[in-house]
Amino acid sequence: MNDTLSNTQQSRETIECDVLIVGAGPAGLSAALKLKLQANDAGKELSIIVLDKGAEPGSHILSGAVMDPRALNELIPDWQERGAPIKQPVTQDKLLLLTNEKCINLPDALIPDNFRNHGNFIVSLGNLIKWLAGQAETSGVDIYAGFSATEILYDQDTNIIGVVTGDMGRHRDGSKKEGFLSGIEILAKYTIFAEGARGSLAKELIKKFHLDTGKAPQSFSIGIKELWEVPSDQSHPGLVIHTTGWPLDKESFGGGFLYHLNDNKIALGLVVGLDYSNPWLSPFQEMQRLKTHPSIRKYIDRGKRIGYGARAINNGGIASMPDPCLPGGLLIGCNAGTLNASRIKGIHTAIKKWHDSG
CATH class of the missing domain: 3.30.9.90 (D-Amino Acid Oxidase; Chain A, domain 2)
Incomplete structure (x- = not known):
């Protein structure tokens, strides 16, 4: 078999969870933390996995942003006592x-x-993300850093059932290097996409499910x-x-x-x-x-x-926001176009949008 073939023709490891979140930015981590806290308060088990392409959460985010704290006040009212890196x-x-x-x-x-x-x-957004990741992990969320989601998995009824992570150890021509590791299938009852602006998976979903019908062009x-x-x-x-x-x-x-x-x-x-x-x-x-x-x-x-x-x-603002709801999934954060361009701010809207949805 040609070793440059698609992952679908390779044997893969499979991991299952209740909720899968693609992207460990403000939106993804806030979603994970909110869901886990709600489950803990209700005495229910809820397995949540967050995927992030960076070596660690926040590693690919450059410092320096102005943050409106209102959404964080609602999500974590005692963030100051918990040592959040929000000082200036x-x-x-x-x-x-x-x-x-x-x-x-x-x-x-x-x-x-x-x-x-x-x-x-x-704030240093990178430091804030690292802190949010720590809060999420403390609550029981699993964060898989260094894994990018490259393919969406669907069932026979076109419901989203998870993603496939990228292969590790391929040459530029697609052939396998020594120590090649095939991507992992992560199956979930619900998948939340928080890739950021122009996320590759979100673009596929918006086109496939016509989520931008009747919306102004982004x-x-x-x-x-x-x-x-x-x-x-x-x-x-x-x-x-x-x-x-x-x-x-x-x-x-x-x-x-x-x-x-x-x-x-x-x-x-x-x-x-x-x-x-x-x-x-x-x-x-x-x-x-x-x-x-x-x-x-x-x-x-x-x-x-x-x-x-x-x-x-x-x-594009509100007029350009796609329908965020999907069969088996949801778009949040900049994947859903929540940035407030007139205020040049997106951190609090990424957190707030999920907080209201939750």
């Missing part, structure tokens, strides 16, 4: 209108409400982020800066952000709508240009970049 409150908001040479600092009275962050926190941006370590005199813990205008042209949607975390860290980034019409526009290059503006450069010119990354962002 927002102390000041700035909205800058940039040209290639100048900067207009919008007066506080003119800053739109959706850009105001009083009561919010600047739109996407790319968010590019860098994490900087700066001298203490350049660090202003709690300062949140958003920018609009330069380096993007008038026809392109997007803007910049700069979040001052504690420990002399700054998260700096640029969001660019992927509907731009200029074929020469490069979001990466625009990000590099943003860093040269005097109003931004003054915070990082003596610092060192210690991390960088990018991710897709769904910004």
Whole structure:
């Protein structure tokens, strides 16, 4: 038999559980924790498995986000007593209108409400995810890190019954390496998909079950982020800066952000709508240009970049959210388009959406 054949033609190990959750982000871990706590309170056994492609939960998430704590307050009211890594409150908001040479600092009275962050926190999302994973495991949830879900399993009636994890140990041409391990079939009574924006399995499900019928087309941006370590005199813990205008042209949607975390860290980034019409526009290059503006450069010119990354962002809003309900499953978090683009926030909506569903 050709060893590049599909997993369906290979013998696989099988694991069964009550609930399978694909993705250990804020939505997936909150779902796991909420379900397990409800089962524990009711005195019922409920086996829950969470799959995550990272080596550990949070390992592929770049630090630096502004978080509205309202959903976490409902999920874990005593999160402060439990030592959640949420320490830095927002102390000041700035909205800058940039040209290639100048900067207009919008007066506080003119800053739109959706850009105001009083009561919010600047967090390391990676650390928050690690903490949430610990809370979930303590409650009895099993987390399988280092496993990606590559295939959805259906029964004869097209009900979702689980997923297959990716093979380990194949060459680029698909042939097996020494020590090859075939993917695992994880069978579940209910499967929750929390892959994030443009998840590969969610795209299959939306198309297969016509979940976007009657919805506005989803739109996407790319968010590019860098994490900087700066001298203490350049660090202003709690300062949140958003920018609009330069380096993007008038026809392109997007803007910049700069979040001052504690420990002399700054998260700096640029969001660019992927509907731009200029074929020469490069979001990466625009990000590099943003860093040269005097109003931004003054915070990082003596610092060192210690991390960088990018991710897709769904910004269609409520009108573009697909029907989340599936036969045997559910879409949550950015898989379901819950990010609030106008507020540039998605952590609390990822947690809250599941909390309300639960």
